[in-house]
Amino acid sequence: MGRPSLADQRTAQILDAFERCIARLGLDGCSLNDIATEAGMKRSILRHYVGNREDLVHSLADRVIGKYQTSLQDHLAASAALRPTEQLLTYLFPRRNRSSTESIVVIESLIAASECDPEIRDRIRAYIDWLVTQSARLLKEDHPHSKKENCWAVAYGVIALCFNQESLTPLGLPVKYARSARRCAETLIASLDS
Amino acid sequence: MGRPSLADQRTAQILDAFERCIARLGLDGCSLNDIATEAGMKRSILRHYVGNREDLVHSLADRVIGKYQTSLQDHLAASAALRPTEQLLTYLFPRRNRSSTESIVVIESLIAASECDPEIRDRIRAYIDWLVTQSARLLKEDHPHSKKENCWAVAYGVIALCFNQESLTPLGLPVKYARSARRCAETLIASLDS
DNA sequence: TGATTTATTGTCATACATGACAATTTACTC
DNA sequence: GAGTAAATTGTCATGTATGACAATAAATCA
Numbered sequence: 163m164g165r166p167s168l169a170d171q172r173t174a175q176i177l178d179a180f181e182r183c184i185a186r187l188g189l190d191g192c193s194l195n196d197i198a199t200e201a202g203m204k205r206s207i208l209r210h211y212v213g214n215r216e217d218l219v220h221s222l223a224d225r226v227i228g229k230y231q232t233s234l235q236d237h238l239a240a241s242a243a244l245r246p247t248e249q250l251l252t253y254l255f256p257r258r259n260r261s262s263t264e265s266i267v268v269i270e271s272l273i274a275a276s277e278c279d280p281e282i283r284d285r286i287r288a289y290i291d292w293l294v295t296q297s298a299r300l301l302k303e304d305h306p307h308s309k310k311e312n313c314w315a316v317a318y319g320v321i322a323l324c325f326n327q328e329s330l331t332p333l334g335l336p337v338k339y340a341r342s343a344r345r346c347a348e349t350l351i352a353s354l355d356s
Numbered sequence: 357m358g359r360p361s362l363a364d365q366r367t368a369q370i371l372d373a374f375e376r377c378i379a380r381l382g383l384d385g386c387s388l389n390d391i392a393t394e395a396g397m398k399r400s401i402l403r404h405y406v407g408n409r410e411d412l413v414h415s416l417a418d419r420v421i422g423k424y425q426t427s428l429q430d431h432l433a434a435s436a437a438l439r440p441t442e443q444l445l446t447y448l449f450p451r452r453n454r455s456s457t458e459s460i461v462v463i464e465s466l467i468a469a470s471e472c473d474p475e476i477r478d479r480i481r482a483y484i485d486w487l488v489t490q491s492a493r494l495l496k497e498d499h500p501h502s503k504k505e506n507c508w509a510v511a512y513g514v515i516a517l518c519f520n521q522e523s524l525t526p527l528g529l530p531v532k533y534a535r536s537a538r539r540c541a542e543t544l545i546a547s548l549d550s
Numbered sequence: 551t552g553a554t555t556t557a558t559t560g561t562c563a564t565a566c567a568t569g570a571c572a573a574t575t576t577a578c579t580c
Numbered sequence: 581g582a583g584t585a586a587a588t589t590g591t592c593a594t595g596t597a598t599g600a601c602a603a604t605a606a607a608t609c610a
Contacts, residue, residue, distance in 0.1 A: 163579045164577080166586080195566085210587075278382055290527070290529070319536060326519045330484070333481050349544060357609045359608060361555085387598085388597075389598095
């Protein structure tokens with residue numbers, strides 16, 4: 163009974179607009195008004211759906227990290243024919259820039275925000291832990307004779323190279339940098355053979 | 357003639373206070389008033405010395421990057437007895453956390469700000485280019501038979517591992533992560549021998 | 551002492567971000 | 581059509597960040 167709820171749809175619209183605003187103005191640079199305008203609605207209705215600013219940021223963090231996790235799972239499912247090591251490399255260092263500059267700015271903003279927000283901090287920490295563990299598992303499949311801790315260390319190293327690459331993306335560095343990062347990742351993985 | 361100027365001293369005080377405020381409240385989280393109070397002065401006098409907010413941020417970027425550059429030069433001078441590779445490793449991965457969490461938050465905030473400020477962006481880009489070039493030169497000294505481009509790629513990889521480590525510091529990750537990053541850096545450098 | 555330069559304080563106007571809430575409209579069920 | 585729950589709009593009060601500027605105090609030199 164009563165009018166049907168648009169909550170899910172509207173919330174998604176708002177978070178989409180929030181991401182675009184962050185890319186354009188920075189996380190702290192955009193007001194609820196900016197976001198509402200970007201989403202094509204009034205600030206009042208935005209507040210009606212997502213609550214206050216803190217709630218909004220938390221919702222965004224949840225959605226962004228969730229998307230990252232499913233994107234890895236999707237990639238693994240879609241590239242099941244490749245060797246695990248190749249699956250990992252193509253995920254972390256795609257030939258075509260998979261992750262747009264926009265989404266990079268968003269996650270970087272959230273990391274920065276985690277400095278002053280324990281809830282976000284724990285969320286990101288758990289995600290990184292999960293990502294490294296998954297990656298280490300893939301490496302171990304391809305290098306069954308390597309010690310588990312070595313796989314973990316290399317997995318983290320490869321992820322670190324990827325993360326750094328993404329965090330520097332807004333600087334617009336020459337392609338040379340990205341290529342070197344990938345080559346280093348391959349070198350690290352190759353070191354597991356010895 | 358006239359009253360002697362305190363500009364240099366006051367500017368330094370202000371930038372010090374700015375860094376502390378950034379560490380506590382974030383770059384966009386602190387107002388000119390917060391900074392002035394932290395520096396023990398009024399907002400009016402702060403503005404008198406450093407101009408508006410944009411000027412203040414630019415001054416900070418200049419000072420921070422300048423300090424990073426001299427810190428490398430100082431380290432190289434102080435550790436001239438070591439092999440170049442060791443000099444680089446001890447600089448990027450000090451046993452004791454050389455760079456305080458505070459200074460990490462500051463530089464990360466500036467990188468985030470560079471997204472919307474081309475002047476800061478160019479400054480940081482030039483710094484990274486300089487740092488990688490210097491590091492590649494050190495590696496080349498120790499590995500004269502390696503190709504220059506390989507030294508450059510490994511130098512960038514090692515710096516990427518360090519940068520990522522620093523950028524994740526606010527998350528408070530277990531020591532395991534830092535140790536793995538350093539081990540990966542050593543592995544990369546070792547790969548130059550082959 | 552007087553002139554000059556800078557330091558320092560105080561205040562005002564403006565703009566804006568946010569939270570709260572009342573009022574109205576819309577869509578669905580019985 | 582009546583009832584109901586949600587959508588949507590509009591407005592107000594409050595706190596605050598900022599820029600501008602006037603006014604006063606202090607230090608140095610001629």
